Amino acid sequence: MDMVKTDIRVEPDISEDEAPRFNTRRLVRWVAILTIGILAVLAIWQEPLYAWP
Template sequence: MRDVVSRPETGPEEDPARFNRRRLVRWLTILTVGTLVMLACWQDPLYP
């Protein structure tokens, strides 16, 4: 019997590399925004 579940194929623009440019930019953005939020809360806490 034929297996009906097939593996998803990657798009032609995405390499199967572990660290591609899009993933690196995403992580740098997340770390930068997280650091800025942490510094903002540290400088001016949200309690009255």
């Protein structure tokens, strides 16, 4: 029985010039992180945590 070697990584045939630098998922992730961060800062700024009873 022939075994298939699955632990060998094959590099894609994409040169550095053809590599996609703009990734939609990466952009969405960064926008979400920045939005949540800004909203958290604004929420703490409006109602500081130390002022809670």
